[in-house]
Amino acid sequence: MKIVVSKIRTWTWATSGLLIAVGVLAMAISWMQFGAPLKPGLDFAGGTRLQFERDCTQAQVCDTPIDLAVVRQVLTEQGLGSSSIQILGAEQQGLSIRSVPLEPEIRNRLQSNLESELGAFDPAQTQIDTVGPTLGRQLLIAGMLALLVSFLGIIIYLSVRFQTDYAVLAIVALLHDVLVTAGVFALLGLVQGVEIDSLFVVALLTIVGFSVNDTVVIYDRVRENLKTHGDAGISEVVDIAVNQTLGRSINTTLTTILPLLAIFVLGGETLKYFALALIIGFVAGAYSSIFVASTLLAWWRERQMPALKTAVSYGEDSDLLE
Amino acid sequence: MYGKQRFLLAVIIALVVAALVVVSQLPARLGLDLRGGAQLTLAVQTTEAVPEITPRVLEAVQSVVEGRINGLGVSEAVVQTSGNDQLLVQLPGVSDPEQAERVLGGTAQLEFLAQRPGTEVQLPIEQRLLAELLLERSQLETAEPVNAQELAEIREKVQRQEAEIAKLYESTELTGDRLRDAFAQAPAGATGSWRVVVQFDTRGGDLFAQLTRNIAGTGRTLGIFLDERLISAPTVQAQYAETGIVGGTAEISGNFDAQSANDLAIQLRGGALPVPVEIVENRTVGATLGRDSIRRSIYAGLGGLVLVLAFMVFYYRLPGLIADIALCIYALLTYAAFVLVGVTLTLPGIAGFILSIGMAVDANVLIFERTREELQAGKTLYRSIESGFYRAFSSILDSAITTLIACGALIWLGSGLVRGFAITLAIGVCVSIFTAVTCSRTLLFLSISIPSLRKPVLFAPRKVEAIQ
Numbered sequence: 001m002k003i004v005v006s007k008i009r010t011w012t013w014a015t016s017g018l019l020i021a022v023g024v025l026a027m028a029i030s031w032m033q034f035g036a037p038l039k040p041g042l043d044f045a046g047g048t049r050l051q052f053e054r055d056c057t058q059a060q061v062c063d064t065p066i067d068l069a070v071v072r073q074v075l076t077e078q079g080l081g082s083s084s085i086q087i088l089g090a091e092q093q094g095l096s097i098r099s100v101p102l103e104p105e106i107r108n109r110l111q112s113n114l115e116s117e118l119g120a121f122d123p124a125q126t127q128i129d130t131v132g133p134t135l136g137r138q139l140l141i142a143g144m145l146a147l148l149v150s151f152l153g154i155i156i157y158l159s160v161r162f163q164t165d166y167a168v169l170a171i172v173a174l175l176h177d178v179l180v181t182a183g184v185f186a187l188l189g190l191v192q193g194v195e196i197d198s199l200f201v202v203a204l205l206t207i208v209g210f211s212v213n214d215t216v217v218i219y220d221r222v223r224e225n226l227k228t229h230g231d232a233g234i235s236e237v238v239d240i241a242v243n244q245t246l247g248r249s250i251n252t253t254l255t256t257i258l259p260l261l262a263i264f265v266l267g268g269e270t271l272k273y274f275a276l277a278l279i280i281g282f283v284a285g286a287y288s289s290i291f292v293a294s295t296l297l298a299w300w301r302e303r304q305m306p307a308l309k310t311a312v313s314y315g316e317d318s319d320l321l322e
Numbered sequence: 323m324y325g326k327q328r329f330l331l332a333v334i335i336a337l338v339v340a341a342l343v344v345v346s347q348l349p350a351r352l353g354l355d356l357r358g359g360a361q362l363t364l365a366v367q368t369t370e371a372v373p374e375i376t377p378r379v380l381e382a383v384q385s386v387v388e389g390r391i392n393g394l395g396v397s398e399a400v401v402q403t404s405g406n407d408q409l410l411v412q413l414p415g416v417s418d419p420e421q422a423e424r425v426l427g428g429t430a431q432l433e434f435l436a437q438r439p440g441t442e443v444q445l446p447i448e449q450r451l452l453a454e455l456l457l458e459r460s461q462l463e464t465a466e467p468v469n470a471q472e473l474a475e476i477r478e479k480v481q482r483q484e485a486e487i488a489k490l491y492e493s494t495e496l497t498g499d500r501l502r503d504a505f506a507q508a509p510a511g512a513t514g515s516w517r518v519v520v521q522f523d524t525r526g527g528d529l530f531a532q533l534t535r536n537i538a539g540t541g542r543t544l545g546i547f548l549d550e551r552l553i554s555a556p557t558v559q560a561q562y563a564e565t566g567i568v569g570g571t572a573e574i575s576g577n578f579d580a581q582s583a584n585d586l587a588i589q590l591r592g593g594a595l596p597v598p599v600e601i602v603e604n605r606t607v608g609a610t611l612g613r614d615s616i617r618r619s620i621y622a623g624l625g626g627l628v629l630v631l632a633f634m635v636f637y638y639r640l641p642g643l644i645a646d647i648a649l650c651i652y653a654l655l656t657y658a659a660f661v662l663v664g665v666t667l668t669l670p671g672i673a674g675f676i677l678s679i680g681m682a683v684d685a686n687v688l689i690f691e692r693t694r695e696e697l698q699a700g701k702t703l704y705r706s707i708e709s710g711f712y713r714a715f716s717s718i719l720d721s722a723i724t725t726l727i728a729c730g731a732l733i734w735l736g737s738g739l740v741r742g743f744a745i746t747l748a749i750g751v752c753v754s755i756f757t758a759v760t761c762s763r764t765l766l767f768l769s770i771s772i773p774s775l776r777k778p779v780l781f782a783p784r785k786v787e788a789i790q
Contacts, residue, residue: 053608104423104601123417124358124610132602135363146735153727161720202670202732202743206677209728209747213721217688220717248684248691255633255687256680259626263673267619270669278677 005242005295006235012291016176023183030186038186041195044140046133048102050111053125054093054118061119065092074113075099078106094125101130143201147178150205154212162219165300170215173285173293177211178204180284181277199274207281210256214289218245222297238298242290253286330764338651341658348661353668353742354412355607356616360419363603364409364426372597375407382592383599384409386430389548389589396422397463397473408602417608427601431549432498432593435491436533437542445490445543445555452483487552491545494533500526504590506583507573516583518554518574520590527570534558535566548593554586616669623676630683638690640780641766645686648761652682656753660746670743678750681725685758688714693781703770703778711763718758722751 005012027037034040042049056062066087075083080099088094095114102110107128115121131139151171158167181204188194221241229237257279264275354361366375366383380403387409391399400412413422437445459476462469502521509515522530537544539560546554556574558567574586631649634642656675660667693710701709725747732744770776 104420108420122608122610124608126417126606126608128360128419128604128606130601130604132365132600135365135602142735143740146731146740149735150728150731153731154724157723157727198740199670202736202740205728205732205744206674206747209725210681212724213684216720216724217717220720224713244695245691247694248687251633251637251687251691252680252684255630255683256677258629258633259623259676259680262622262626262629263619263676266622266625268616270616271619271673274670274673 002243003246004239005291006239006298009291009295009299012287012295016180016288016292020176020179020183023179023186026183026186026190030189033190038182038196038200039189039194040136040140041197041200042098042129042131042136043197044136046101046131046136048097048099048107048131049127049129050095050097050099050107051088051125051127052095052111052114052121053089055120055122056093057122058120062091062093066095066118070117071095071097071114074110074117078110078113080110101132139198143198146201146205147208150208154208158212158216162223165304166219166223166297169293169296169300170212170219172296173215173288174208174211176288176292177207177281177284181207181281184280185273185277194273199271200277203274203277203281206278207285210282211285211288214249214252214285215293217248218242218289218294219297221245222294234301235298238294242294246290249286249290253282257282327764327767330760331768334651334761334764337655341654344658344661345654350657350661351664351666353666353671354414354605355669356667357414358417358607358610359412359414360416360422360604360606362411362413362419362422362426362601362605363404364411364599365602366407366409367598367600368407369597375597378591379597380407380409382588382594383430383597384592385585385588386548386592387411387426387599389551389553389592390425391422409599417606419604419606423601423604425549427599430498430593431547432501432590433547434494434496434530434533435545435547436494436537437545437555438490438492439540439542441490442541445487448483448487448490449555452480452487455480455483484551488547488550491547491552494529496522496526496529496533498590498594500529501590501594502526502570504587504594506578506580506587508580515575516578516580518578518583518586518590520572520574522570524570527568530570530572531566531568533566534562534572535564538562538566546590548589553589619669620672623672627676627679630680634683634686638687638781640769640775641686641690641693641762644765644769645683645690645762647765648686648757649679649682651761652754652757653679655757656750659749659753663745663749665745665749666742667746668742670740671746674743674746675750678747678754681722681751682754682758684721685714685718685754686762688717689758689762697778697781703776703781706781707763707766707770711759715759718755722755725751 030039031037036044054061054066068085068087071085072081075081075085075097080102083097083099085098086096088096095118107130111121151174154174155167155171158170185194185196185200189196218241221244222238225237225241225244226234229240232240260275260279260282263271264279267275364387366380368375372379384401384403388401391401391411391413396413396416398414400410402410402412404410411422411426413419416422455476459473459480462473462476500522502523504518504520507517507519509517533544538558539562541557543555543557545552546556554574556576578586631646634645634649636642638645656678659665660675665671689710692714693706696706696709697703729744729748729751733741733748736744
């Protein structure tokens with residue numbers, strides 16, 4: 001199998017552009033709905049989430065499923081009517097409540113009111129998450145800052161190891177992957193109400209690391225080929241490099257995604273969307289390295305070619321042109 | 323050449339044995355999301371009197387918080403500073419943190435009380451009783467297995483005993499907000515002991531003089547209470563019976579060493595600080611909640627990994643098998659490194675670990691793809707493997723470093739779970755460079771020293787045949 005990526009670059013670029021455009025549109029709509037490009041979860045918006053499970057070892061507690069109306073009424077009595085309520089589990093014996101941040105006393109009163117209506121809860125199955133609004137903002141800023149710092153660090157490292165144009169294009173490919181992933185989650189947020197949490201930021205950063213990997217492997221090969229087949233056109237060199245590394249790109253993506261796919265399909269709730277974000281990001285990463293980063297490099301160097309020749313005649317390095 | 327291989331093999335075997343010992347001897351530290359418990363983040367608020375939270379302020383508040391946590395009697399509770407103005411409190415096994423939240427919030431209460439007349443004999447007896455109870459409590463807390471009922475009883479006894487002691491004192495007007503500073507002072511001569519110096523403001527100095535005049539030379543003590551617990555009970559010498567200790571500065575001397583003097587000074591400073599503490603985050607996970615969901619995630623991840631191992635053998639043949647062995651060694655070494663470094667394993671941490679295994683596979687894939695190419699180019703088996711490793715190394719290094727850069731940003735700027743993930747991924751990436759380059763390489767060269775395995779077909783089945 002041999003693919004000539006430079007021939008189909010109009011199509012692959014258009015596909016990427018379309019994906020990103022849809023994602024950006026989804027982010028714009030969710031900006032209007034939630035005031036943020038992605039639906040912020042508890043970690044960023046602040047609030048309290050309570051999760052209870054009835055203690056089924058006690059007689060009669062679990063005879064009937066939890067009645068949503070009863071829960072809603074208890075909450076309304078305490079002025080928390082705007083909270084979102086979810087009944088959990090196949091037997092409908094679990095309860096999840098998301099509200100504004102609650103003081104310990106208020107939370108305790110709510111819990112005992114719920115217990116007197118619904119029966120005792122099992123303390124070993126309880127989960128309480130409270131995040132103050134200021135802390136949520138801090139977490140978000142720290143996450144965004146981490147993303148920016150890693151971008152910068154990667155640009156500097158790649159500029160040193162390769163050349164500035166490689167570094168900038170690697171970052172373009174990386175932005176592509178981050179935007180595609182964020183776009184899909186913006187859509188999921190609109191359609192399915194999926195919220196993003198700290199783990200989503202972690203996923204984005206992991207995607208950053210892995211996506212640059214993929215691109216670097218191909219660029220590494222391009223650089224090597226430029227030394228050995230320097231006389232061939234840049235597009236041809238890039239095509240050769242992509243095909244040489246194709247097996248690796250596919251196999252690595254496959255072996256990384258397999259465990260993630262298993263976690264997404266079979267794993268528990270907590271890691272489900274984390275795994276999904278990584279899967280989307282890694283697939284986008286492989287795609288962008290093979291079809292986008294490589295052809296962008298060829299396109300850029302072709303544009304620079306005439307200038308490059310003059311530079312060579314002056315005995316200058318192509319880096320000095322910028 | 324063979325000598326070097328043999329040496330590397332010995333190193334690998336030694337490392338594996340060492341890792342096995344570490345893993346079997348030291349328990350892994352599980353995060354609260356895996357074993358249940360409450361994690362609270364406290365933000366120290368600034369006030370007009372304390373406009374900035376300096377490290378010294380934070381340290382003082384930390385000691386107050388630690389004192390309150392000790393009062394709760396949660397075993398293995400941890401209090402850490404986090405950022406410039408936050409404290410992280412971990413309470414393993416606590417599923418109802420309401421009590422903790424109640425005692426942790428609010429401002430510390432430091433009071434200077436005078437011992438009631440007629441209690442001179444009773445105080446040392448009560449203090450000895452308390453010391454015995456505290457000793458018993460710490461023994462019970464560290465005992466394996468923990469006897470929860472006895473522990474609860476002893477905690478209640480400790481509280482009752484503390485209240486008993488507090489009854490021996492009567493209140494004065496002097497409270498912590500009059501205390502300007504407190505610090506430990508090194509002994510003046512070679513033989514002296516450490517002292518704690520306390521300084522009051524003007525009004526505090528007057529109150530202190532009055533308080534010390536009343537008890538000087540009587541054998542009764544001045545009781546310093548932090549959050550209603552006696553932290554120090556110095557006596558005042560008879561020479562101050564006329565005027566009391568005037569000037570607003572006093573020294574507490576006793577059997578202090580540098581450590582204990584400093585501890586007391588920090589406690590005093592913390593008690594004097596009018597900074598409120600607010601709980602900004604509370605993450606509580608019941609002891610069994612999510613255990614199923616977590617176990618499912620881990621099993622699913624492991625299942626996926628088994629598929630990866632099978633794929634490697636199917637696609638890369640003998641090198642794939644060797645890579646699988648190297649991956650098992652990798653997983654063992656990385657896990658041992660976690661235990662040794664004391665990484666707290668959280669759910670995202672485990673996800674980071676599983677991902678780093680993916681990275682480790684990548685390093686092997688890079689090498690074998692390269693080896694295959696070299697074989698196709700007509701090189702000998704030995705030369706192909708050699709240059710496969712050599713040429714793939716720069717890609718492996720570049721990809722590892724870019725991942726480490728992202729990890730570094732997370733470790734630097736992230737907190738809690740996010741940092742846990744980044745640390746596990748970073749350790750994993752570092753170990754993977756070692757195992758891909760050392761283990762796979764050594765084992766591969768070892769295998770081709772066996773004649774029956776020295777067949778190109780075992781390395782790149784179809785393609786090589788096609789070329790021949």
